Amino acid sequence: MQPTISQIGSYVGKEVRFGAWLFNRRSSGKIQFLQLRDGTGFIQGVVAKNDVDPQVWENARNLTQESSLYVTGTVREEERAPSGYELLVTGIEPIQIAEKYPISLKEHGTEFLMDHRHLWIRSPRQRAILSIRSQIIQAVHEFFYQNGFKKVDPPILTPTSAEGTTTLFHTKYFDEDAYLSQSGQLYMEAAAMALGRVYSFGPTFRAEKSKTRRHLIEFWMIEPEMAFVDHEENLKIQEEFVSYVVQDVLKHCRRELNFLTRDTAKLENVKPPFPRITYDEAIQLLKEKGHEIEWGEDFGAPDETAIAESFDKPVFITHYPTEIKAFYMKPDPNRPEVVLCADLIAPEGYGEIIGGSQRIDEPELMLKRFEEHGLSKKDYQWYLDLRKYGTVPHSGFGLGLERTVAWITGTEHVRETIPFPRLLNRLYP
Ligand code: NSS
Numbered sequence: 001m002q003p004t005i006s007q008i009g010s011y012v013g014k015e016v017r018f019g020a021w022l023f024n025r026r027s028s029g030k031i032q033f034l035q036l037r038d039g040t041g042f043i044q045g046v047v048a049k050n051d052v053d054p055q056v057w058e059n060a061r062n063l064t065q066e067s068s069l070y071v072t073g074t075v076r077e078e079e080r081a082p083s084g085y086e087l088l089v090t091g092i093e094p095i096q097i098a099e100k101y102p103i104s105l106k107e108h109g110t111e112f113l114m115d116h117r118h119l120w121i122r123s124p125r126q127r128a129i130l131s132i133r134s135q136i137i138q139a140v141h142e143f144f145y146q147n148g149f150k151k152v153d154p155p156i157l158t159p160t161s162a163e164g165t166t167t168l169f170h171t172k173y174f175d176e177d178a179y180l181s182q183s184g185q186l187y188m189e190a191a192a193m194a195l196g197r198v199y200s201f202g203p204t205f206r207a208e209k210s211k212t213r214r215h216l217i218e219f220w221m222i223e224p225e226m227a228f229v230d231h232e233e234n235l236k237i238q239e240e241f242v243s244y245v246v247q248d249v250l251k252h253c254r255r256e257l258n259f260l261t262r263d264t265a266k267l268e269n270v271k272p273p274f275p276r277i278t279y280d281e282a283i284q285l286l287k288e289k290g291h292e293i294e295w296g297e298d299f300g301a302p303d304e305t306a307i308a309e310s311f312d313k314p315v316f317i318t319h320y321p322t323e324i325k326a327f328y329m330k331p332d333p334n335r336p337e338v339v340l341c342a343d344l345i346a347p348e349g350y351g352e353i354i355g356g357s358q359r360i361d362e363p364e365l366m367l368k369r370f371e372e373h374g375l376s377k378k379d380y381q382w383y384l385d386l387r388k389y390g391t392v393p394h395s396g397f398g399l400g401l402e403r404t405v406a407w408i409t410g411t412e413h414v415r416e417t418i419p420f421p422r423l424l425n426r427l428y429p
Pocket of ligand 1: 162163185206208214215216219221223352354355357397399400401403414
């Protein structure tokens with residue numbers, strides 16, 4: 001197999017040939033320095049006029065930014081190079097001389113970059129973010145498989161809503177109405193009754209009218225659901241899970257994190273247990289900080305940021321008012337005006353990354369909630385069945401992948417944490 005740049009360290013002293021793109025070229029008289037990338041990494045190729053065939057020198061000179069080529073050369077160690085290696089070029093076979101590349105190495109405006117997202121993802125920063133995203137995805141699967149969970153795939157086209165009707169994406173399903181999934185949760189509850197501990201990992205859709213740095217229209221969610229697990233154990237699993245993912249990225253993506261100048265000390269600290277405060281305490285804390293908020297109101301982004309500032313790890317906010325939370329959340333038996341739920345707020349202002357709860361398992365209470373929320377018993381008959389045939393205490397949660405990537409990579413806006421973001425007013429490219 002041809003080596004990749006990421007494997008080049010195993011080829012010191014040897015001649016290799018691999019495919020690459022020209023990222024940048026500098027020349028000083030009789031030497032050309034080619035910054036080459038192959039997607040797996042970057043390496044500097046050195047072309048010395050006196051040591052190569054004149055055709056090789058000419059080929060190097062003709063390469064424009066993002067031209068594609070096969071390069072041949074000898075690998076040598078080079079302490080000063082970011083990758084630790086350099087390539088003494090002996091051959092260049094151009095595949096294509098690229099037209100003038102729209103993204104130069106200088107700064108560009110966000111809208112311009114978003115219009116060229118298909119090319120922008122080639123740049124080192126975007127590559128680092130997307131590599132870490134891939135590592136996070138791998139760590140998610142590892143964590144759940146290691147802990148005996150089964151992966152279950154809920155449908156994307158659904159006849160009903162899971163998280164309220166205001167953000168539903170409507171489509172036609174032949175003659176019926178259908179909606180793109182906002183959350184796989186309700187189906188995952190059915191799956192937990194069949195397989196015990198399950199998780200899903202898929203795209204979810206919300207027609208959010210919000211244009212914030214934390215909202216996407218299409219985002220990926222990891223949704224575990226567990227039979228015989230109560231609120232308390234649900235939180236323990238969440239802190240173990242989030243810590244596993246963060247530590248795994250620290251282990252495998254040092255180079256990318258350094259490139260992004262991420263303060264890794266803050267990430268090293270992400271280990272269980274996570275601090276917990278109740279909604280009541282959070283309201284108190286916000287009032288002390290001068291926020292205008294009353295019991296019964298939901299938190300906005302500035303509130304979440306203010307709460308997170310008081311902690312150096314992700315923090316759980318538990319026991320929200322029943323009134324402002326989803327219909328399926330189980331009320332606290334000692335205090336039915338609040339539910340057995342928690343949101344996990346990431347540190348450093350990255351906002352809520354998890355929403356989860358223990359679910360109502362009593363059939364009567366579920367029917368009562370259906371009435372209160374005006375939900376059709378007919379449309380959700382299958383969901384109500386779960387409370388009729390061997391109902392059990394169960395809990396689950398949903399982690400938003402892009403907000404997690406934003407936090408771990410230290411990226412300001414979620415639009416850079418997904419290859420092709422779907423945003424309010426943006427469906428291209
Ligand atoms: O609405 S959530 O808080 N909860 C649910 O959907 C539950 N049904 C999950 C469950 O218990 N199985 O969304 C969960 C997370 C939330 O904390 C965010 O991290 C993320 O999903 N999320 C989003 N990320 C990006 N963009 C948007 N619009 C978005 N909405 C939620």
